[in-house]
Amino acid sequence: GAVVSQHPSWVICKSGTSVKIECRSLDFQATTMFWYRQFPKQSLMLMATSNEGSKATYEQGVEKDKFLINHASLTLSTLTVTSAHPEDSSFYICSAYRGTANTGELFFGEGSRLTVL
Amino acid sequence: KQEVTQIPAALSVPEGENLVLNCSFTDSAIYNLQWFRQDPGKGLTSLLLIQSSQREQTSGRLNASLDKSSGRSTLYIAASQPGDSATYLCAVEGSQGNLIFGKGTKLSVKP
Numbered sequence: 106g107a108v109v110s111q112h113p114s115w116v117i118c119k120s121g122t123s124v125k126i127e128c129r130s131l132d133f134q135a136t137t138m139f140w141y142r143q144f145p146k147q148s149l150m151l152m153a154t155s156n157e158g159s160k161a162t163y164e165q166g167v168e169k170d171k172f173l174i175n176h177a178s179l180t181l182s183t184l185t186v187t188s189a190h191p192e193d194s195s196f197y198i199c200s201a202y203r204g205t206a207n208t209g210e211l212f213f214g215e216g217s218r219l220t221v222l
Numbered sequence: 223k224q225e226v227t228q229i230p231a232a233l234s235v236p237e238g239e240n241l242v243l244n245c246s247f248t249d250s251a252i253y254n255l256q257w258f259r260q261d262p263g264k265g266l267t268s269l270l271l272i273q274s275s276q277r278e279q280t281s282g283r284l285n286a287s288l289d290k291s292s293g294r295s296t297l298y299i300a301a302s303q304p305g306d307s308a309t310y311l312c313a314v315e316g317s318q319g320n321l322i323f324g325k326g327t328k329l330s331v332k333p
Binding site for chain 2 (some may be wrong): 202
């Protein structure tokens with residue numbers, strides 16, 4: 106079946122550094138990918154919708170300059186947390202549609218846990 | 223390995239009916255369970271979060287219950303409306319902090 110791969114699964118970084126998380130659709134092309142984050146004991150929340158070849162659409166309250174999303178190909182979207190701070194420590198997960206928006210199936214990556222020291 | 227199953231895969235009901243969506247998981251060692259709504263082409267919308275120490279959560283016409291020992295959760299939707307038509311997903315957070323999703327139940331509420 107279709108697989109969405111995220112890398113890295115775990116990352117620890119120093120405050121002020123930038124971290125890139127990759128989301129790949131391994132056996133299908135995904136024109137639309139989604140990025141979510143989940144803080145401890147809170148719900149998973151949508152951060153942004155990533156569209157191949159165009160700018161991402163960010164949810165209210167998500168800083169586009171801090172969370173850079175690039176969807177340069179039909180199989181890869183990246184999320185870069187710039188100048189990370191401890192409050193950015195969270196679980197980040199992506200999902201991708203296989204098929205059309207109305208009839209496609211949504212697949213999830215396994216998530217990336219970011220810890221900022 | 224944790225597995226999450228949702229039954230039924232699809233459900234069609236007339237407007238006004240009360241309905242129950244089911245979610246089961248194989249490993250009871252979970253931190254929490256979440257229910258989401260997915261509209262076609264859109265990202266997930268969080269509906270309810272139940273911590274492992276809780277048994278239920280309510281929000282408006284939605285009520286979710288959790289029975290960890292039996293590995294089950296239900297999402298109850300009261301007085302369903304056509305606007306409730308969507309795919310409903312449940313996900314459990316495991317001991318390693320990862321999220322395991324079910325395949326979802328596609329709900330259609332007919333006027």
